[in-house]
Amino acid sequence: MLTSFIEVSKESDFPIQNLPYGAYRTESGDIHLCSAIGEYIIDLFVLDEVEFFGGPNLKGKGVFLDSSLNYFMSLGRPAWKEARETLQKLLEKSNPRLKDDEQLRQKVLKEQDSVEMVMPVQIGDFTDFYSSEQHARNVGAMFRDPENALLPNWKHLPVGYHGRASSVVISGTKVHRPKGQILPEGADAPVFEESKLVDFELEVGFLTGPGNELGQPIDVDKAEEHIFGLVLVNDWSARDIQKWEYQPLGPFLAKNWATSISPWIVTLDALEPFRTEAPAQNPKPLSYLDQKNRTTFDIELEVFIKTEKLSTPYEICRTNYKHLYWTMAQQLAHHTITGCNIKPGDLYGSGTISGSEEGSYGSMLELSWKGTKKLKLPSGEVRSFLEDGDEIIMKAFSKNDELRIGFGEVRGKMIY
Structure with a gap:
């Protein structure tokens, strides 16, 4: 174990083994x-x-x-x-x-x-995936048939969409409540008003280094050679705007107004001691996604809320990156299989990360189960979705008996 001449607490995210x-x-x-x-x-x-x-x-x-x-x-x-x-x-x-x-x-x-x-990177393009099986099942159960929560394509490919790079902001940037078209319950026509169902999404993103030539896919077993490091991501969402607009082409204005990332990029080399086996996949992926020695990283994830009445942030979610069904290598291989070229600084979000227990759900949509449950806070307040003045704080770290490698945090406060 290397030791620095600079004193570093055992609970610090940034020992000499990290260097983000x-x-x-x-x-x-x-x-x-x-x-x-x-x-x-x-x-x-x-x-x-x-x-x-x-x-x-x-x-x-x-x-x-x-x-x-x-x-x-x-x-x-x-x-x-x-x-x-x-x-x-x-x-x-x-x-x-x-x-x-x-x-x-x-x-x-x-x-x-x-x-x-x-912001340490000029982000050229932003792609957001949908790679947590539990999150996909939760959303499918809420909005479709609980017995058929996953769409037929979900276990055959890493579902994703192209987001908006210009509104990716650094931790600490305040985010405004968006306005848009919303279809009120029971109405036949939409109204234009501010979103009442603003949400966070707990994600981990990766940033690419060397790209590929247009027309030349990246091999799944060589994909990590193109990945510079990981960041913590809060991909804010306006659920009521999204509900009206998303068919048939998916999220648009509900997602383009803000995505917050942590200021530190943690390298794969720093995370190597925490490499672990990825979840089993059934059915077996097609050959271009069939990754040999398929692994991921054991990264603990936490979400806290700080309201204007709370004296200290209150934890509302704890889960782990290792549960994602699709690995970052599979995501990048799928993204480029058409010959799509990537560039240094492109950002790729994992999609909301949720575990199997209620306290491990990575969004207010799931924690409040589409607004039908109230999240009770120590201040006596309740939340189904985020209110003005609420601050979301996300943290991430990998830890064993000898070492802790952390990401710091990503913060964002909701303002009108």
Whole structure:
């Protein structure tokens, strides 16, 4: 186990084994790429300026002198691995280079609480999948036949749709209550008004690095070579707008108004100790989706609500990423099987992640069972869907007896 010269709490999301990637705004207003360790951010711009990254895949390229990670992401796994190992060596407790250079250390290390995190990636395209079997069954049972909750295609392909990249926002960004066409219960014609059924959706997303040429699918067993890392995602939803608009082409305005992501991108290398077997699939997928050594990651997920009357956030959901029926490799292979080309910085959401118990449902739609149940809060308030002033806080981490790798959190407050 590597140990850093920087003291890191055992409960921290950011030990030396993690080193996620992000970006922050400096005091002068510039955007610098960064990593994280313990309670500090690591300014990668400053390290690149002094030519710290001198390995064969990074030397002279100035990958961290940019204001986004896209160029670095495009270089692929050898460059990612080199950067990670270089940072770990710098931070290791026996290495004096940064540890004993007070002037450089003050430039490189800054307290996380003192900086403003910003979007670290120029997101080109956003695709959202629908890969949690329990969530799909819950929604199918609510709106269709509980005995036939899954549509016939669901276990044959990773269902998905193309979302809106321009409204993907960083954690902490306030989100407004959208307006749109809504069909009142029992009415024959829609009205135009604000959504009354605003919801969160607990998701984990991945960001791609090297792309593929138009017309050249990505092989399912090589798909992870194209995946830079994972982020925590809240894909906000307006259920009443969606109910009226979604047939026949699926979500549109109900989903295009806001998607919040965590500021830190956690790499697959950091999550490797938590790789685990993925759920069995029946029927067997078609050959292009038949992944050898099919695995996923054991990532605990939590959702909290903070209302204006609650003094502290209250947990309303706890589930796990490992329950997803379709893996990220299968999602990416399916996305490109037509020859669709992907690019560095594209974002792919997992779809709402729900477990088998009520306390593991990843949306208010399920927690309130389409509004028929009231979620009781310690403040005495009740919720079926989100009200103005409500803040949703999502957290994610992988943990064993020796190690914790976390994502930080993604926050979003509902405003009118």
